[in-house]
Amino acid sequence: xxxxxxxxxxxxxxxxxxxxxxxxxxxxxxxxxxxxxxxxxxxxxxxxxxxxxxxxxxxxxxxxxxxxxxxxxxxxxxxxxxxxxxxxxxxxxxxxxxxxxxxxxxxxxxxxxxxxxxxxxxxxxxxxxxxxxxxxxxxxxxxxxxxxxxxxxxxxxxxxxxxxxxxxxxxxxxxxxxxxxxxxxxxxxxxxxxxxxxxxxxxxxxxxxxxxxxxxxxxxxxxxxxxxxxxxxxxxxxxxxxxxxxxxxxxxxxxxxxxxxxxxxxxxxxxxxxxxxxxxxxxxxxxxxxxxxxxxxxxxxxxxxxxxxxxxxxxx
Amino acid sequence: xxxxxxxxxxxxxxxxxxxxxxxxxxxxxxxxxxxxxxxxxxxxxxxxxxxxxxxxxxxxxxxxxxxxxxxxxxxxxxxxxxxxxxxxxxxxxxxxxxxxxxxxxxxxxxxxxxxxxxxxxxxxxxxxxxxxxxxxxxxxxxxxxxxxxxxxxxxxxxxxxxxxxxxxxxxxxxxxxxxxxxxxxxxxxxxxxxxxxxxxxxxxxxxxxxxxxxxxxxxxxxxxxxxxxxxxxxxxxxxxxxxxxxxxxxxxxxxxxxxxxxxxxxxxxxxxxxxxxxxxxxxxxxxxxxxxxxxxxxxxxxxxxxxxxxxxxxxxxxxxxxxxxxxxxxxxxxxxxxxxxxxxxxxxxxxxxxxxxxxxxxxxxxxxxxxxxxxxxxxxxxxxxxxxxxxxxxxxxxxxxxxxxxxxxxxxxxxxxxxxxxxxxxxxxxxxxxxxxxxxxxxxxxxxxxxxxxxxxxxxxxxxxxxxxxxxxxxxxxxxxxxxxxxxxxxxxxxxxxxxxxxxxxxxxxxxxxxxxxxxxxxxxxxxxxxxxxxxxxxxxxxxxxxxxxxxxxxxxxxxxxxxxxxxxxxx
Numbered sequence: 001x002x003x004x005x006x007x008x009x010x011x012x013x014x015x016x017x018x019x020x021x022x023x024x025x026x027x028x029x030x031x032x033x034x035x036x037x038x039x040x041x042x043x044x045x046x047x048x049x050x051x052x053x054x055x056x057x058x059x060x061x062x063x064x065x066x067x068x069x070x071x072x073x074x075x076x077x078x079x080x081x082x083x084x085x086x087x088x089x090x091x092x093x094x095x096x097x098x099x100x101x102x103x104x105x106x107x108x109x110x111x112x113x114x115x116x117x118x119x120x121x122x123x124x125x126x127x128x129x130x131x132x133x134x135x136x137x138x139x140x141x142x143x144x145x146x147x148x149x150x151x152x153x154x155x156x157x158x159x160x161x162x163x164x165x166x167x168x169x170x171x172x173x174x175x176x177x178x179x180x181x182x183x184x185x186x187x188x189x190x191x192x193x194x195x196x197x198x199x200x201x202x203x204x205x206x207x208x209x210x211x212x213x214x215x216x217x218x219x220x221x222x223x224x225x226x227x228x229x230x231x232x233x234x235x236x237x238x239x240x241x242x243x244x245x246x247x248x249x250x251x252x253x254x255x256x257x258x259x260x261x262x263x264x265x266x267x268x269x270x271x272x273x274x275x276x277x278x279x280x281x282x283x284x285x286x287x288x289x290x291x292x293x294x295x296x297x298x299x300x301x302x303x304x305x306x307x308x309x310x311x312x313x314x315x316x
Numbered sequence: 317x318x319x320x321x322x323x324x325x326x327x328x329x330x331x332x333x334x335x336x337x338x339x340x341x342x343x344x345x346x347x348x349x350x351x352x353x354x355x356x357x358x359x360x361x362x363x364x365x366x367x368x369x370x371x372x373x374x375x376x377x378x379x380x381x382x383x384x385x386x387x388x389x390x391x392x393x394x395x396x397x398x399x400x401x402x403x404x405x406x407x408x409x410x411x412x413x414x415x416x417x418x419x420x421x422x423x424x425x426x427x428x429x430x431x432x433x434x435x436x437x438x439x440x441x442x443x444x445x446x447x448x449x450x451x452x453x454x455x456x457x458x459x460x461x462x463x464x465x466x467x468x469x470x471x472x473x474x475x476x477x478x479x480x481x482x483x484x485x486x487x488x489x490x491x492x493x494x495x496x497x498x499x500x501x502x503x504x505x506x507x508x509x510x511x512x513x514x515x516x517x518x519x520x521x522x523x524x525x526x527x528x529x530x531x532x533x534x535x536x537x538x539x540x541x542x543x544x545x546x547x548x549x550x551x552x553x554x555x556x557x558x559x560x561x562x563x564x565x566x567x568x569x570x571x572x573x574x575x576x577x578x579x580x581x582x583x584x585x586x587x588x589x590x591x592x593x594x595x596x597x598x599x600x601x602x603x604x605x606x607x608x609x610x611x612x613x614x615x616x617x618x619x620x621x622x623x624x625x626x627x628x629x630x631x632x633x634x635x636x637x638x639x640x641x642x643x644x645x646x647x648x649x650x651x652x653x654x655x656x657x658x659x660x661x662x663x664x665x666x667x668x669x670x671x672x673x674x675x676x677x678x679x680x681x682x683x684x685x686x687x688x689x690x691x692x693x694x695x696x697x698x699x700x701x702x703x704x705x706x707x708x709x710x711x712x713x714x715x716x717x718x719x720x721x722x723x724x725x726x727x728x729x730x731x732x733x734x735x736x737x738x739x740x741x742x743x744x745x746x747x748x749x750x751x752x753x754x755x756x757x758x759x760x761x762x763x764x765x766x767x768x769x770x771x772x773x774x775x776x777x778x779x780x781x782x783x784x785x786x787x788x789x790x791x792x793x794x795x796x797x798x799x800x801x802x803x804x805x806x807x808x809x810x811x812x813x814x815x816x817x818x819x820x821x822x823x824x825x826x827x828x829x830x831x832x833x834x835x836x837x838x839x840x841x842x843x844x845x846x847x848x849x850x851x852x853x854x855x856x857x858x859x860x861x862x863x864x865x866x867x868x869x870x871x872x873x874x875x876x877x878x879x880x881x882x883x884x885x886x887x888x
Contacts, residue, residue, distance in 0.1 A: 038397065
């Protein structure tokens with residue numbers, strides 16, 4: 001088990017290396033650079049000024065040299081300063097991570113809290129009125145775009161109740177009440193949207209498990225329906241749900257750009273968007289590196305959780 | 317000569333020039349001259365200023381009783397990219413700089429505070445309490461107020477602001493590689509500081525616009541060079557770079573969330589500002605900003621035409637400030653005049669006549685917009701009237717066809733129009749309407765969308781046939797005509813027209829407002845009739861709201877260069 005974990009953790013290194021390398025060269029296919037992107041509308045800088053600015057940022061050098069310089073610094077733990085703002089990129093990233101992490105976790109908790117009961121009820125009441133109602137609900141949530149739900153929620157809240165979530169992010173350790181006011185609505189929207197997939201997966205997994213021989217045996221042994229459901233059905237049905245949940249969390253750690261934008265939550269998604277718009281390669285590289293590592297780590301956690309859900313799963 | 321900024325500001329400058337007239341006895345007013353022939357490029361100034369002392373403008377006694385305390389809360393779309401006050405003209409930064417910094421001179425609204433009529437601006441003292449102008453109009457002596465204190469931040473430690481600080485600030489604008497305002501002050505030939513409160517500035521020729529430039533609300537901030545030196549490479553990176561002698565002091569920065577400023581207890585204007593705190597929130601999404609305003613979380617909002625009725629219904633007591641479409645930015649279709657296609661004036665005129673600008677106002681702007689000229693409408697004294705502009709830019713498809721036929725293009729014409737993606741959606745809409753109109757006269761327009769970051773350098777390098785984009789922004793005729801002169805900084809069209817060059821030279825040294833306006837209007841007519849590289853496109857009306865409890869705070873574009881937070885108060 002320990003060896004497995006070490007191997008998987010070590011896998012982060014080549015994965016992240018591959019991702020940032022691809023990102024670095026892909027960004028250079030896009031026309032323009034950080035200096036051109038920084039020139040404001042109406043500004044007409046002299047060519048020598050532009051050259052001087054490129055030199056000071058180190059982006060006047062050949063591409064491979066730039067990449068080599070970045071990689072050397074990164075290996076020493078220095079991911080550099082933002083080409084757009086001049087701020088240390090790791091500091092910026094570490095400020096954004098808690099925002100995206102909180103949003104991702106909260107939304108996925110809401111997603112599971114909605115998806116699992118609905119999925120189970122839907123499976124247990126297969127092809128009944130309630131099954132159809134719940135399935136329509138889940139498909140509706142899946143079909144409604146996040147940005148539309150978010151805009152609707154925020155605008156209707158303001159016009160009907162003169163209320164909107166408090167703007168201006170407040171960390172949870174500073175003021176948990178205000179923080180929750182800021183996060184609950186966006187997390188609920190994301191959670192409901194995400195619950196649709198998990199609900200459908202739960203439903204189909206539960207249906208499949210319900211048809212297994214060991215469930216019939218459990219019924220024959222006289223176990224209560226509740227015990228059968230909680231111990232024998234759910235535990236076995238949850239493996240695919242957990243997989244989806246893990247993938248969603250990893251995805252959301254990369255930032256929910258639209259939701260973060262609408263609710264003014266300065267997470268990784270917004271940071272990524274700003275970095276792309278400003279050709280801020282150093283910030284982008286750091287964010288992508290984090291995203292790559294997060295995907296590998298979350299998947300590792302998901303894989304490890306299988307053994308908790310199913311004792312037959314062993315890691316060698 | 318131009319100012320590095322295309323932001324809409326919509327300032328009217330007549331009064332600024334009037335201020336010049338106070339100090340410069342221009343020669344007799346007389347009737348408004350109408351140039352009937354092109355002036356020559358060597359024209360001498362029509363008038364020369366004489367040495368005059370300018371008293372400080374009296375601070376009016378307000379009829380209202382301003383209330384002290386409280387806070388003002390606003391929202392902007394993102395963090396300032398830089399906090400170097402000389403490296404950006406974007407409102408993302410100037411929203412903050414107006415709070416923390418002062419200038420030698422600033423604008424003042426006539427009628428403050430009873431009627432915050434920011435449509436008429438005059439130049440008044442800021443750090444300077446008075447100033448003098450030499451007889452030849454080239455030497456300006458500014459007398460700074462004694463006792464202005466820098467904040468208690470190392471290495472300044474609350475020391476007094478001196479004329480040496482002001483001098484070094486202008487030197488920094490001229491010499492700092494990141495400065496984007498170099499060309500705005502390049503006429504300075506020398507500066508000296510005879511004593512710690514006196515700054516003497518000499519320019520190479522008398523300029524009608526000079527006091528305005530010294531008062532500029534985006535560029536002319538007084539910085540402390542010793543503070544900048546102490547910050548080293550970190551200067552401009554964070555909010556803590558905003559150390560000035562303005563009405564507010566920095567309090568806290570939370571990147572991506574909010575920037576807070578607190579009242580400067582040592583501000584040099586007594587009893588000002590009224591509010592204790594100003595907060596700038598970062599809210600990227602327009603719907604969210606609207607929700608923040610309706611829910612009372614922010615005190616001001618720039619609103620779209622379609623959102624105005626619902627905001628008014630929800631908050632009937634909120635104050636609405638509307639601009640019918642006057643703008644000091646001339647955006648439009650530019651011809652690359654070096655392209656052989658555009659050498660024949662009839663072809664340019666045909667394209668101008670073939671675009672239905674009335675339809676743009678009616679369909680795109682919902683009837684709420686104004687025609688624009690080569691001299692932008694917000695420079696009211698210097699611009700043509702709406703009636704005249706409407707007549708000059710009349711839609712005439714038959715006339716356009718006749719012109720094309722006369723130019724030997726009766727079988728049609730095809731050309732490329734560069735548009736910028738992810739930037740000013742309205743210009744893309746206009747390009748599509750123009751494309752549709754021109755098709756009706758046999759002209760095929762191939763729109764070429766390119767990212768703004770790569771497209772702009774291409775246009776500056778002359779790699780385009782036509783492009784639709786903002787031309788210039790200005791509160792001064794200088795900044796506009798300069799964009800049409802041979803070798804001018806924003807002359808993307810590559811216009812080389814001796815008449816325009818001569819008019820430009822004349823107006824820069826013309827101190828008589830009426831005579832100067834006659835020149836700029838003549839230029840504007842000529843620009844439309846001859847299609848001098850630009851077909852200006854109409855501007856859309858804009859709207860802004862303030863909460864009912866915010867007093868004496870004009871939010872319109874017109875006032876964006878003013879220290880609005882200085883005079884505002886809150887009555888909750």
